[in-house]
Amino acid sequence: MLLYLLDLIGVAVFAVSGVLVAAHSGMDLLGGLALAALTAIGGGTLRDVLLNRDPIFWVKDARYLLVILGAAGLTMLYLACFPPPGQSFLIADALGLALFAISGAQIAEAAGLSPLIVVLMGTITGTAGGMLRDVMCARVPLIFQQDLYATAAIAGIVAYLVLQKLGAPRNVAVSVGVVVILLTRLLAVIGGMHLPRLHLIAT
Structure with a gap:
């Protein structure tokens, strides 16, 4: 139930971000709905394809699409x-x-995959939808900008896995993981935190 609720809330929030970007890009109502859906289910769809999960989560449960319509409409x-x-x-x-x-990390974990794949699948689930949204609007995807984005997702998933390994209750591990990602991302935006740039030695 916790995993399902996380998925539904994540779908709603990403649908909102899709509409906000569509509005700034001057799209019409249909474009806003399409971008909301792409943002909300893009990452989870790619995850399900890579994990060979059939049917894909939003095909199996149409409530995801209803949540997108509701969040986008409001x-x-x-x-x-x-x-x-x-x-x-x-x-x-x-x-x-x-x-x-x-939520993506939990799905990969439930499939019995290694911790490295769990981190990868969770990161893909969290970042791919936003990347598709930005590409469709001719924006530089946030994941390719200097401030922390995928790194925040990785940090939160690792915190979640470590707490699980230490025997913490699942809801505690989930809550800490979400908070780590959220705080890392917001601190990156507000405080300008970023990874070091690559530098080439002049020849």
Whole structure:
């Protein structure tokens, strides 16, 4: 149930971020819905394809699509009446990243995969939808920008796995993992944290 709730909340939050980007890009209502869906289910779809999960999660359970429609519709109504709050896109994206990364890691973990693959699948689940969203809007994907993005997902998933290994209750491990990702991502945005750049020695 916890995994299912994380998935549904992550879908809703990423759908909101998709609509916000669509609005900034000047898309129409259909474009906003399409971008919301792509953002919300893109990462999970790629994960399911790689793990050979059949049927794909949103095909098996149409409630995911209903959540996307509801979240996207409410966001569009809000934007028709009020301007988006400052930093709303980055907050929604950070929360979606945190929820999806941990839920994706749990799915891979339940399949009995190695910790390295669990980290990889969780990171793909959390980042691929946002990357597809940005590519469709001709934006530089957040994952390729300097501030921490995929690194935040990896840190949270590792924290989750370590706590599981130490015998912590699953809900505690999940909560800590989500908080680590969310705080790391927000600190990167607010404080400008980033990984060191690559440097070439002049020849």
